[in-house]
Amino acid sequence: MSLRTRLMLLALLLALAFAAVIGFAQYNLTAIRAIVASIYDDRVVPLSQLKAVSDAYAVKIIDTVNKAQNGLLDQPSALASIDQARHIIDEQWQAYLHTYLTAEESQLVAQASQQFVVADRAVIQLQQFLQQTQSPLAGKLTAFDGSLYQQIDPVTTTLAKLINLQLDVARTARADIGDRTAHVSTVFVWTAVLLSLLVLAAVCLLWQQFRQQRRLQKLQQAKQELLQFNAELKQQVTERSEELQHAVDELESFNFVVSNDLQAPVRHASSYLELLRDEISEVGHRDWLELVNRATRAMDRMSQMIGDMLALSRLGRDVLQPGPVDLGVMVSEMVAQLPVATRQRCQFELGTLPTVFADRALLRQVIQNLLDNAVKSCANTSAPLICVTTVQHPKYQTAVVVRDNGVGFDPAYSRHLFRLFQRLHRQDEFPGAGVGLALCAKIIHLHGGRIWAEASPGHGASFYFSLPDMNGAVRAA
Template identity: 40%
Template structure:
């Protein structure tokens, strides 16, 4: 289809979509306005109900005062009683008693001093309402009016009659409740609704003119067509009118709706135009894409050939690398076995000459001690002590080599029970020490029971040794979860260590404290590390000088 015909059809579609869309937007706006009216009606009814209920509660105080006066003829401790009533009924600014129409009792007096002594029956603005109240013997609600003491308020007056007079009753005066207008607006949530974007108008029906007179309104005026809610008050009616402050229709939303309609219409028009022109454009595109596809196929074939050659080379290199890894692994295994055998043989072969050195030194001390000097005796004793230490080192080396060749017998092991056994053995060896053991319950693991006991003996023994100079020593054995794995730990509050030396802890014959401070040969933690590694785990430590250490391990 040529360009002019395609443009004509596209314009026709555009105007059709705009016409239909306008009808839809108008219908949507009517629905939105109806929904807004429902919401505002509920809010107005709720606020009016709250206001009516608050008025009723506050005005009930006048009936309570009238009842007391009718029964006793007076109100004793008026201030105390009024304070309690204000607290009970709520919403009351002040309570007043006006015997004979003259206000003589006010609570609270502060802020209301100007009303004291005011004669309601002689006040031209209050006299008419006061006389009507006496005549009707009913509670009347005056206002909102400007108060003598300042401000605007609503006044509830109940004429009080007591026993006496020719008819058996006589007019005593008035029981009055004063409610400030701003307190009523707060109680009815109108001030809060104004903050949330609503406008309101509160009016009362003038009984003389039968016209509604507004006495409270929001800062922003009502929109057209407000929602009205009328409710009864003593001797009158009030009306609460409410609208959204921005009106029932939000111009921004309407503009956005029409903008979206215009965008959609333009998009559909453009789509129709493109579809009508598509056959002609498609032919050009097909020719171009065919040429591009041929070029892509050529490049792809070249890339496939290169990738095939590269894959063959990678497979060859992988096979060569795997062969080298197998050869190297075999060499390392042979070397490790030879090294372990050598260590075992050397350690074992050192025992015989060491026994000879120690034996002959003992003979010299025992048989010829009285023939040699003190200095020579000290030399011989040093030889004996060094021989003992050498034997201990050799024994530990043999144990360490034996752990590498140990055949693991895996089964379920109760670590809590093993730890308690080790703790009891440590305490029995030094019963004079006061050390608190905290061993968690139900710590079980699948491991070689004998090796795990040796590891716990070394870790708990290490904690026992390095808390030897700590008062109120505590040794703890527990477990925690870290990255989905169970981590066991032994913690103490002993000598501790500096973290910069942590990498030396697990070396053979490595010590961070001198032998004069704490005894030992420096092979216990190396043994623990070897056992943990045989179980496929790892061990590490954290500590601080003078504050203790914690050894963590996994299995």
């Protein structure tokens, strides 16, 4: 992510944080205004209405009766005071019923309404008595002195409960306002901290951009120098590669010429040794004959090595001629063509083998060398067993394996097996020039495949090779 993108995201975060805080504050302020309005409309005003109703009963009516009983009010004044009290009670109570009532308030209102019926009946009886009684009224209201209070007291008690309920609801609303205010304050504090951090981050990013711009100029200069150096190095590598390829071509040509030219002298020397052996045989000198036989065997070995070197050098010159090769059919034919003594002495097990896309002649040479190597490895084994099959190797997936139960070898030297003239056993133990496995490795590598070996001393050896596109169908040999 570029520095410019980071700055844009940081500015966007600042704007979003500011908008979120404004929205949160506006929401809570609107809720606080609604709560305050609800407290005034549904709690403060009803509180005054309930107080007016309660005072009308307790002050107006009861006090009027007391004053009239003591001769302080005449009959018209008492009637007027009671009528005024009833008017206040009806007006304020109806106004209170039109406010917002909670469930608990509704229950107390229903209870108070029933008590109003009883209290109104007693007040009406008082009014009727006063209308029939002439002044002075002193001592004439004794019958209403206690009974009227008993009828009105439940009403005033219920009204007191409603007043206390209004106060409780108002306190709850005040606590809610306090909580919302605290939340808004907390949000503002954290927002201030967040904005400070964002501003600090913006300053750091700007400083980083400034430093990057300074470094960018140096990097551009270094890049130009590096590109120039890279071009020069590439040119040098190209020149060295061409020189190396030329040297390799010359070495292969030299190897081919030397191997080819050495064949004639070796053949001549072998012929002379044959003639010399015939002459010595007639004389009957056994020591000389043994020396000639040793020289003949050495010349045969040299001839084999020259032939193998010539075959190895030709691999780099010949063009591959790939095509479909059924390994099952090929291996079956090659085993059938082995000497009868070899097939009688060794047991061959042929498993499922795939059809591959390769040079038939070169792949046949690989199989032949691996089979010959397995047969030689089992020369001193009492019950030799050679198995050719397909396995699922954990590293290279599908692979062909030639496995024997011969002498095996130390796995520490497995990497040296496929080098030219590398041998793990003496010539008198197992014959060979040490070129066969190197030839196998080069053929497999020319096909883009892999070849490797696994073994342990005295427990046989397994030679694997894997070619590209070898994970298809396999068939039984």
